[in-house]
Amino acid sequence: MNERVTGAIRYSQDVERPNMLHAKIVRSLAAHAQITRIELPGGIPEGCVLITAADVADCRPYGCLVPDTPVLAETARYVGDPIAAVAAPDPRLAERLARAVAVEWSDLPAATDLEAALAADAPVVHDVCEVASRRGAWSGMRPIDGTNVSHRSRLIHGRGEAGFDEADVVVEGEWTTASAQHAPMEPHACLAEWAGGRLTVWTGTQTPFNLRRELATAFGLAEADVRVIAPPMGGSFGAKTFTRIEAIAAALARAAQRPVKLVLARDELFLTLNRHPTRSRVRLGATRDGRFVARRVWSWWDTGAYADTGPNVAAKGAWAAVGPYRFDHVEIDADCVYTNRPSNGAFRGYAATQAAWASEQCVDMLAERLAIDPLELRLQNVLRDGDRFATGELMHDFHVAECLEAVAREIEWDRSRAGVGLCALMKGMQTPSRAGARIELADGRLTVHAATAEIGQGPTTVLPKLAAEALGADPRLVTLAEIDTDVTPFDTRTTSSRSTHMMAGALGEAAEALRRALADELEAAPGDLRFTADGGIEIVGTPASRRPLASLPALSGEGEHVIEGGLDPDSGQGIASAHWHQGAGAVRVAVDRETGVVEIVGLAAAVYAGRVVDASRAALQNDGSVVMGIGSALYESIEFSDGQVTNANMGDYQVPAFRDVPAFAATLHELPGAEIHGLGETALPLVPAATGNALRALGLAQSHLPIHPERVLDALDRSGA
Amino acid sequence: MSGTVWHRPASLADALALKAELGDDALAIAGGTYLGVLLSTGLIDPPEALIALGGIAELRGLEVDGDVLRIGALETHRAVERSVAVRQGGFEALADTFALVANVRIRSVATVGGVLADADYASDPPAMLCALGAVVVLASSRGERRLSIEQLILGHYETAIEHDELLVRVEIPRPERAAYLKFRSRGSEDRPCVGVAVVRRAGLRVVIGAASDRPQVFPELCALADGRELTPELCDEIAGGYAERLEALDDLRGSAGYRRRVTRTLVRRGLEAIA
Numbered sequence: 001m002n003e004r005v006t007g008a009i010r011y012s013q014d015v016e017r018p019n020m021l022h023a024k025i026v027r028s029l030a031a032h033a034q035i036t037r038i039e040l041p042g043g044i045p046e047g048c049v050l051i052t053a054a055d056v057a058d059c060r061p062y063g064c065l066v067p068d069t070p071v072l073a074e075t076a077r078y079v080g081d082p083i084a085a086v087a088a089p090d091p092r093l094a095e096r097l098a099r100a101v102a103v104e105w106s107d108l109p110a111a112t113d114l115e116a117a118l119a120a121d122a123p124v125v126h127d128v129c130e131v132a133s134r135r136g137a138w139s140g141m142r143p144i145d146g147t148n149v150s151h152r153s154r155l156i157h158g159r160g161e162a163g164f165d166e167a168d169v170v171v172e173g174e175w176t177t178a179s180a181q182h183a184p185m186e187p188h189a190c191l192a193e194w195a196g197g198r199l200t201v202w203t204g205t206q207t208p209f210n211l212r213r214e215l216a217t218a219f220g221l222a223e224a225d226v227r228v229i230a231p232p233m234g235g236s237f238g239a240k241t242f243t244r245i246e247a248i249a250a251a252l253a254r255a256a257q258r259p260v261k262l263v264l265a266r267d268e269l270f271l272t273l274n275r276h277p278t279r280s281r282v283r284l285g286a287t288r289d290g291r292f293v294a295r296r297v298w299s300w301w302d303t304g305a306y307a308d309t310g311p312n313v314a315a316k317g318a319w320a321a322v323g324p325y326r327f328d329h330v331e332i333d334a335d336c337v338y339t340n341r342p343s344n345g346a347f348r349g350y351a352a353t354q355a356a357w358a359s360e361q362c363v364d365m366l367a368e369r370l371a372i373d374p375l376e377l378r379l380q381n382v383l384r385d386g387d388r389f390a391t392g393e394l395m396h397d398f399h400v401a402e403c404l405e406a407v408a409r410e411i412e413w414d415r416s417r418a419g420v421g422l423c424a425l426m427k428g429m430q431t432p433s434r435a436g437a438r439i440e441l442a443d444g445r446l447t448v449h450a451a452t453a454e455i456g457q458g459p460t461t462v463l464p465k466l467a468a469e470a471l472g473a474d475p476r477l478v479t480l481a482e483i484d485t486d487v488t489p490f491d492t493r494t495t496s497s498r499s500t501h502m503m504a505g506a507l508g509e510a511a512e513a514l515r516r517a518l519a520d521e522l523e524a525a526p527g528d529l530r531f532t533a534d535g536g537i538e539i540v541g542t543p544a545s546r547r548p549l550a551s552l553p554a555l556s557g558e559g560e561h562v563i564e565g566g567l568d569p570d571s572g573q574g575i576a577s578a579h580w581h582q583g584a585g586a587v588r589v590a591v592d593r594e595t596g597v598v599e600i601v602g603l604a605a606a607v608y609a610g611r612v613v614d615a616s617r618a619a620l621q622n623d624g625s626v627v628m629g630i631g632s633a634l635y636e637s638i639e640f641s642d643g644q645v646t647n648a649n650m651g652d653y654q655v656p657a658f659r660d661v662p663a664f665a666a667t668l669h670e671l672p673g674a675e676i677h678g679l680g681e682t683a684l685p686l687v688p689a690a691t692g693n694a695l696r697a698l699g700l701a702q703s704h705l706p707i708h709p710e711r712v713l714d715a716l717d718r719s720g721a
Numbered sequence: 722m723s724g725t726v727w728h729r730p731a732s733l734a735d736a737l738a739l740k741a742e743l744g745d746d747a748l749a750i751a752g753g754t755y756l757g758v759l760l761s762t763g764l765i766d767p768p769e770a771l772i773a774l775g776g777i778a779e780l781r782g783l784e785v786d787g788d789v790l791r792i793g794a795l796e797t798h799r800a801v802e803r804s805v806a807v808r809q810g811g812f813e814a815l816a817d818t819f820a821l822v823a824n825v826r827i828r829s830v831a832t833v834g835g836v837l838a839d840a841d842y843a844s845d846p847p848a849m850l851c852a853l854g855a856v857v858v859l860a861s862s863r864g865e866r867r868l869s870i871e872q873l874i875l876g877h878y879e880t881a882i883e884h885d886e887l888l889v890r891v892e893i894p895r896p897e898r899a900a901y902l903k904f905r906s907r908g909s910e911d912r913p914c915v916g917v918a919v920v921r922r923a924g925l926r927v928v929i930g931a932a933s934d935r936p937q938v939f940p941e942l943c944a945l946a947d948g949r950e951l952t953p954e955l956c957d958e959i960a961g962g963y964a965e966r967l968e969a970l971d972d973l974r975g976s977a978g979y980r981r982r983v984t985r986t987l988v989r990r991g992l993e994a995i996a
Contacts, residue, residue: 092724099763267762594986595904635907639973647973649762651912657824659909709906710979 004234004456012204012231013189017259020191021049022091023252024098025245025262026084027271028076031340031643032110032123035074038084038103048088048097049256056251061131062214064207064242065138066150066307068131071218071247076105077125077305078340079644080271087252087260110340112643114279114302117148117339124148125305125338136217140569141311148338150303151311153318155332155572157390163294163329167285171365175282175358177705178637179302180275182347183655186234187269192249193259198225199250204233206241206346206453207493212485214243215250230483232454237628238346239273240455241495242308267648274638275347276313277302280358282321284365290372292381294329297321297359301351303336304343310336313344313351315567316428319576320355322390323363324400324426325381330390332572340643346495348625352427352685353632357705360423360689364696374693375408378424392573395580397674400424403584403606410604410665411586420602421693423585423686428496428577429678431565435502436489437510438558439467439478441518444535444550446471446478450506451491452499453483457680458617459499465613466504470511473531477549489558497581497678500613502561504676509559517555522547581678583607585629585686589694596713598634598695603664605629605686610677612670621680622666629687631656637706726770733779733860736887739772741862744884747772751795752830755839780834780889785810790893794834798822798846801833814899818849818918821903824910834888840874840935843912843974847874848930849901851938852918855893861886874935896920898995902987906974914974915983919991921946927959927988932980933968942966951996960988 003009026038038052053074061067073081084101088094109123116122128143128150142152164170190203199219205211208228216223233240245262253260264272278301285294299317303310314336322330347353367374382404383395404424411420437450448467452459464478471478481488489506492498512526519526524539531537531549538546565575588602605626612618635654639646647653666683688705695702700715728747730736739747747770750756759765774780780795783804790812792801801807802820822828822836822845836846837857851870859866859882873880882888898921906914916930925946929937942962949955964985969977 096724096767099766265761595906595983597906631908637973649758651758651823652973654908654911657908657910708975710975713979713982 010231011186011189011234012191012202013186013263015191015202015231017191017193020259020261021087021089021252021256022094023085023087023249023260023262024094025082025248025268026086026098026101026103028073028079028081028083029103030076030105030107031079031112032108033076033105034108035076035083036104036106038101040097040101045088048086048093049252050084050086050097050101051251051255052084055255058220059218059251060220062218062243062247063307064210064214064309065311066131066141067134067136067217068126069243069306071251078342080342081305082248085248085252087256110643111148112340112640114277114300114337114339117302117337118300122148125340126150128338138311142569149335150307150338151314151336153311153315153334153572154570155318155330155390157327158329160329160331161296164285164296166328167293168288169366169369170283170285171362171369172281172283173362173365173703175280175361175703177278177354177357179277179344180347180632180636181270181638181653182237182239182273183269183650184233184235184237184239187264187266188240188245188272189263190246190249191259191261192246192253194253194257198227200227200229201246201250202229202231203246204236204240205230206236206455206495208451208453208483208485209490210242210493211246215247218247219250228485230453233456236455237348238350238495239269241346241493244272266650270638270645270648270653271342273308273343273345276310276344276354278317278354280321280354282358282362284362286366286370288370290370290377290380292325292327295322295327297332299334301334301336302339302341302344304339304341306343307336307338308343308345310344313346315569317351317355318572319391320352320427321359323356323359324383324424324582326383326387327390341640342645348628348681349684350427350496350681352425353688356423356425356685356689357692361692361696361701364421364693374422375404375413378404378422382424389576391567391576393575397610398580398582399608399669400426400582400584402669403582403608406606406667406669407584407586407604411588411602413586417697419589419591419694419698421587421690421695421697423689423693425583425682425686427581427682427685429498429501429579429581430492430496431563431575431578433492433498433502433563433578434560435491435506436558436560437503437506438489438556439471439507439510439514440554440556441514441549441552442554444548446473448478448480448507449488450480450503451483451488451494452503453494455494457621458614461617462500462614463503463507466507467511470508471514471531474533477535489560497680497682501579501676501678502563505561506559509561510557511559512557513559514555514557517557521552521555579675579677581682583682583686585683585690587687587690587694589691591695591698591700591712593716596709596716598691598707598709598712600630600662600691603662603687605664605666605683607668607679607682608677609668609670609679610674611672612668613676618668618679622668622683625681625683626664626666626687627656627661629684630661632684632706633688633691634706725767728770728772729776730772731776733777733889736772736774736777737860737862737885740887741885743770746770749774749887751775751832751835752797754827754831755835755841783807788895790895792833792891792893794832794888794890796833798828798831798833799825802828811895812893814896814901815849815853815893818845818901821845821901833891837873837891838880838882838888840878840880842877842934843931845901845903845913845916845930848916848928848936849918850891850893851936852920852926852928853893853896853899854926855891857888858890858892859886860889870936871938877934897922900991900994902991904983904987911974915980915987917984917987917991919995921995927963927991929963929967929984932984933970937968939963939966951992956989956992956996959992960985963988
């Protein structure tokens with residue numbers, strides 16, 4: 001971590017290659033248009049290149065779930081869609097050239113928001129069935145022909161909607177969320193180079209192996225002919241997942257026959273990947289005494305012009321809308337909808353933020369209707385070990401109830417509930433999932449090769465620590481190597497708070513394999529080996545057998561941890577997550593009744609962590625998650641006008657600053673000896689929903705996220721206060 | 722296709738000579754917090770030339786002379802905020818206003834001349850300077866002229882500064898009582914949704930900033946306070962009048978209607994603060 005503070009760390013934008021060029025993207029000014037002409041008046045200066053869709057006509061569209069994304073668009077599908085790119089020896093020249101490029105186009109009808117995209121006669125962004133049938137598309141895609149719905153995710157449990165006939169009371173509401181930006185400090189940056197028919201890309205990415213596959217698809221290469229090297233990132237939060245700018249850099253490098261570096265400017269991040277805006281309709285049925293009976297949810301997820309991971313976000317949003325509760329009957333439709341907007345994809349809190357904003361407020365609606373304490377209502381219905389979730393899976397190691405009780409204590413629920421709201425949450429990790437790791441011994445040093453990307457969350461500390469624990473060696477002997485897909489074993493990706501959990505398994509196996517290799521070398525039983533404090537290894541009980549590690553030949557051990565599962569796309573039944581991220585939040589607000597300004601005056605977040613590997617980093621991640629939640633609750637909203645982002649800068653788009661963060665209590669509930677639980681993003685979704693319920697407790701219920709004081713003032717007017 | 726030429730004049734005379742020669746083709750730059758954003762986001766094309774004012778000593782200075790505070794155009798927000806001369810010279814409310822802008826990183830480079838010459842509606846200092854009756858001194862090789870803030874700021878990003886002129890300093894008469902209320906509808910580092918400056922000297926002056934393209938003052942409403950004590954009823958009356966007459970715009974910080982509503986509250990709170 002220290003190297004981030006001193007500036008010694010080398011990010012992907014610090015990578016340099018001889019004779020490299022600098023790139024700039026030329027973007028569409030139209031939300032939906034056929035590009036008819038692109039040229040550089042006065043011609044292309046020597047040593048520079050300009051490429052358009054025609055120059056990548058041989059490339060295939062790519063995408064992590066749907067191959068719908070061209071390297072450069074001939075039909076532009078959003079304001080900001082890359083339609084051409086230039087490279088020049090100097091970044092400023094590249095910028096000037098990009099600005100000077102003249103573009104002609106003919107406009108097509110555009111659907112620039114969810115409402116427009118879902119209208120009966122909506123312009124179609126893609127032929128959804130055609131793109132879903134392309135080679136490489138996810139087989140679980142359920143597009144709705146002739147519409148913008150690229151995927152409808154369904155979940156049916158019990159008798160579904162029909163089960164409401166067993167409910168005494170039914171409440172229903174509709175909620176919406178705005179688009180948000182990840183706003184990492186470091187922008188996207190990559191460098192692409194071709195040599196001997198192979199493509200090498202240095203890029204900050206959470207998904208090096210997905211990127212390798214997508215680049216291989218795009219350029220018609222074998223995966224082995226694409227090499228992804230992933231330096232550490234200065235934040236990502238989901239922004240640097242799958243293929244973002246790498247294919248454009250690679251196409252420029254191919255045209256220029258020189259290495260090309262592409263670094264985005266801040267405003268371009270808002271045109272590259274954002275969080276899904278959503279609309280959700282939630283209906284909740286219960287018995288008179290508060291037992292949950294049935295839940296029905298319809299939700300719409302604006303995935304933008306290219307699906308990216310949107311169908312998966314909608315699928316997760318489907319079961320996330322159930323919440324951590326027992327239900328007899330559940331029916332959910334979650335639609336992933338194309339619009340003429342920048343793509344929306346993975347974002348810390350992955351679908352849970354939007355789902356909890358709606359579903360957890362619906363729980364409080366019911367509490368109000370039944371005049372039952374919202375804490376009691378939750379505790380009455382919350383899942384516990386041995387219960388079955390709506391997906392059919394059996395819950396284990398489940399502690400949401402304890403988290404709820406902890407935050408209620410912290411916020412002094414029993415003392416005063418004025419302006420206090422709660423939220424309970426469960427979140428899953430990427431399932432199925434596969435993680436590989438290798439531990440190498442050479443020259444007396446132990447090196448871990450594992451594709452967990454360093455985003456600031458600390459795998460450079462945590463993975464060596466896990467490897468050292470498994471080996472019984474001093475962690476100071478172990479370092480984590482940079483990710484290089486030519487060298488590093490396969491890993492699904494660094495997302496969904498899965499890495500520490502998954503890598504603990506893989507490193508455990510790798511350590512055993514290395515111990516076996518060492519045992520062979522020392523002609524001993526693996527269980528008899530012991531690493532010594534001074535960097536040696538010996539056979540237990542035989543100090544004379546001690547050998548310095550440096551005297552051993554190069555040895556290595558490899559391990560893999562595989563988790564099966566997944567949900568049936570038509571019923572939502574199966575294994576949604578191999579382990580559950582669990583938490584509860586409580587927020588106390590104060591409202592300026594003359595301006596509608598909401599101040600968070602108390603905030604408690606409790607996250608179940610199971611076994612904690614590195615206490616300080618775990619706590620810092622949890623704290624960061626809370627702070628980001630405050631931004632989502634009160635400030636963060638990407639604004640559009642006719643499809644164009646109007647606040648693509650950090651002045652007009654607001655993230656929380658130090659003075660916006662109240663003193664808060666974020667706790668991790670540890671259970672020594674339990675499984676390692678993901679914890680990097682559980683707290684974020686708790687904050688907006690708990691804040692919404694806090695306002696609801698004051699009679700100032702809000703339907704739209706983020707909460708703007710103007711709408712709070714409107715609610716005050718309605719409440720007659 | 723050639724790059725922007727940077728000029729770094731060492732004296733005001735040299736800078737004015739450059740402005741006279743290059744006119745609109747050359748933009749003056751000081752802290753760069755405004756031009757930097759415009760250029761990096763492509764809202765304007767890079768100019769043929771930039772005149773960097775940083776080396777001009779005549780544009781600096783923060784001093785109280787009798788009843789007047791003089792601030793050189795190149796002084797930063799942070800310098801005003803931290804100036805003992807300003808705070809102890811009876812201009813504490815002005816120092817407080819500059820302290821409310823953005824964050825310390827911005828305030829350490831953004832200049833007093835810059836925030837006036839940008840004429841960005843969503844700013845704090847112009848409303849306060851307007852309420853204080855500040856005079857802006859514009860210089861060119863033709864000579865100097867003095868304008869009030871109302872005369873200087875004409876609309877969105879539009880000022881009375883001629884192509885060969887530079888804003889060189891601001892002169893501010895000392896108030897008896899003054900207060901600035903910044904209303905943010907979002908984060909603590911946001912620009913104002915509405916800013917209300919209230920100043921009492923012989924008469925009352927209430928100026929609303931950030932609600933429309935330029936600071937707004939309604940002298941007839943201010944005149945209601947002439948010779949009267951600021952009772953709660955009078956505060957309410959003036960506040961109500963301001964809310965009614967305010968010209969307001971819609972943006973992501975609030976709608977026009979919302980701005981009028983919070984203006985009423987803020988004017989009342991501001992008047993109560995100096996009553």
